[in-house]
Amino acid sequence: MPVDQIASELGIAEIRREVLDGCEGILLTDRVRSIGKILVNSARGPQAARFGIAHELGHFLLERHVLGLGDTFTCSLKDMRETRTARLHERQEVEANAFAIGLLVPDDQLAPFLNEHPDISSVAGLRTKLDISLEAATRCLVDRHDEPIAAVWTLNGRIRYVVRGKTFPWIARSAGDSVSSLSRTASALAKGKSGITGMHEVAAAAWTTADIPELYEQVRVGRDGHALTLLWASLPGADGADRDED
């Protein structure tokens, strides 16, 4: 998706990519959107910058979004991760994110991935196909897949943040907590080898106090202590018999 070109055709006069400290994107505009300039953080890589541009373009096109001081939107990393909320500021961020995902991830491109079992390898395929970040691809999968799944981002074994699908049960741990020693993530990190594990059963207590029949966990261990964990629950009454066991 040629996001710069689309933005320019929709009235964005200038897009700049710079290393920003403390914010991910800025849209300079006015109430009637007669002008639009986007400044986006390039420090987290080209794919995150593309997402940032699409997010700011969302604010630009959603005219009822209320401008901040100096007729700007200044968007933080937290803003770029908002998915569900009722408060005005966050709701605008949720809408800008939904717009960005809608633009960068067309439904027909996503559909094949939603028909497969949840898997980090296929998320990586989605990332490559659509030139979005692994994070955006993962969030998209968690949000849209019918299965109860959740994703957990960790650094050095501590949770950075969690995204749960609508039907995934509560996760008993939150940002800042260490992962449970019962988790597959803990054992994958202990091995210290980067790569993607299989999707294997794990004790539900590693992640949740909810009473669920089965929980599966897959881990992608990256460099520099970063890891991504995909959790797949079977809910009471659901048939999980088609999952691979080993």
Ligand SMILES: [Zn+2]
């Ligand atoms: Zn924003």
